[in-house]
Amino acid sequence: AQTVTQSQPEMSVQEAETVTLSCTYDTSENNYYLFWYKQPPSRQMILVIRQEAYKQQNATENRFSVNFQKAAKSFSLKISDSQLGDTAMYFCARGGGSNYKLTFGKGTLLTVNP
Amino acid sequence: DVKVTQSSRYLVKRTGEKVFLECVQDMDHENMFWYRQDPGLGLRLIYFSYDVKMKEKGDIPEGYSVSREKKERFSLILESASTNQTSMYLCASSFSGAGGYTFGSGTRLTVV
Secondary structure, rough: OOEEEOOEEEEEEEEEOOOEOOOOOOEEEOOOEEEEEEEEEOOOEEEEEEEEEOOOOOOOEEOOEEEEOOOOOOOEEEEEOOOOOEEEEEEEEEEEOOOEEEOOOOEEEEEEEE | OOOOEEEOOEEEEEEOOOEEOOOOOOOOOEEEEEEEEEEEEEEEEEEEEEOOOOOEEEOOOOOOEEEEEEEEEEEEEEEOHHHHHHHHEEEEOOOOOOOOOEOOOOEEEEEE
């Protein structure tokens, strides 16, 4: 089975600091997509950022950026200037190519402390 | 804004009951999915559908069935609810694998 691994079940960071969440994945496809989703305590899962595997440039969305290392099959999320509202469960996911299903990691619970 | 709506936020059912979880999307998406979310296990795919009246089993289909009579609606059915089906259920839809999913708010089901 092709898997997505998030090795950090929980992390914490001080407000205004930077934190990096790790994700590695397995795939045999050449064309695929990677995603980070955020699930705040209110439960609605929302898309934070996406990366197309054929693009070398790392995706960025405001304070959120990724470090995509295709050869290493690594896709980490960096959150800069952390805010209290960033407290959430974060899920890494892989999908695309010929397969429209997403495979999710088990999640990382991030707590931002004041 | 694009929306996926799950009919119930919280649900309490008795063991052996037949349970229907409803999901409706307004984006004309072809693909719809049901996941369950449990602490430490992440999201596990139960069933998905890529067209009306089409369905495919995911990773944990046992004890569940689905119905997709209309494009916008995808229902998850627990034929005879059991306590090990107590969980958070998430519905999602997508146009393609490239764009990712849009999720509903989730249904917290408790089977007693």
